[in-house]
Amino acid sequence: xxxxxxxxxxxxxxxxxxxxxxxxxxxxxxxxxxxxxxxxxxxxxxxxxxxxxxxxxxxxxxxxxxxxxxxxxxxxxxxxxxxxxxxxxxxxxxxxxxxxxxxxxxxxxxxxxxxxxxxxxxxxxxxxxxxxxxxxxxxxxxxxxxxxxxxxxxxxxxxxxxxxxxxxxxxxxxxxxxxxxxxxxxxxxxxxxxxxxxxxxxxxxxxxxxx
Numbered sequence: 285x286x287x288x289x290x291x292x293x294x295x296x297x298x299x300x301x302x303x304x305x306x307x308x309x310x311x312x313x314x315x316x317x318x319x320x321x322x323x324x325x326x327x328x329x330x331x332x333x334x335x336x337x338x339x340x341x342x343x344x345x346x347x348x349x350x351x352x353x354x355x356x357x358x359x360x361x362x363x364x365x366x367x368x369x370x371x372x373x374x375x376x377x378x379x380x381x382x383x384x385x386x387x388x389x390x391x392x393x394x395x396x397x398x399x400x401x402x403x404x405x406x407x408x409x410x411x412x413x414x415x416x417x418x419x420x421x422x423x424x425x426x427x428x429x430x431x432x433x434x435x436x437x438x439x440x441x442x443x444x445x446x447x448x449x450x451x452x453x454x455x456x457x458x459x460x461x462x463x464x465x466x467x468x469x470x471x472x473x474x475x476x477x478x479x480x481x482x483x484x485x486x487x488x489x490x491x492x493x494x495x
Contacts, residue, residue: 296356314490321483328360373399387430434465
């Protein structure tokens, strides 16, 4: 049960943040599917689903601030044990991009997040419920590559450090987000990420509206 909660919280923190579209004011919604690297966790649920929403606001030509929230759920049954685990969280982050309005725009970001996670495990003879409230710091370095017709790629590396738990391992990972503007106000993105420590992989679909 502890391993399931740790994997869920790692997925929730690592994929919580909007990426790319540096210097744009927009609201976003996202859905993602993650495959846990731990075989013991995949026995219960091999596809962990998440939904999130956020807002990004430029405060200066090279400085953005974003806020958002996310819900993640892992649910399944294995070996006569049923598990129902969900995590609800929120985050805030600031991003500094070094070459605004250029086709190649390196960036760095840092933020804080909070995750409330509840897990229930039920067997024929026992029922157990555990709740964790954790905070984390998130750091990221990447670069936005702008191409013609409103298309961009954003490769990045990130790191998540849990601030008030000795039971959760810090996570490092890499990812790539591809974004296409569909109109003056709407864009769509697809993203991939991989976490080194747990071997988790995720695919996300995102919609953004500028305002």
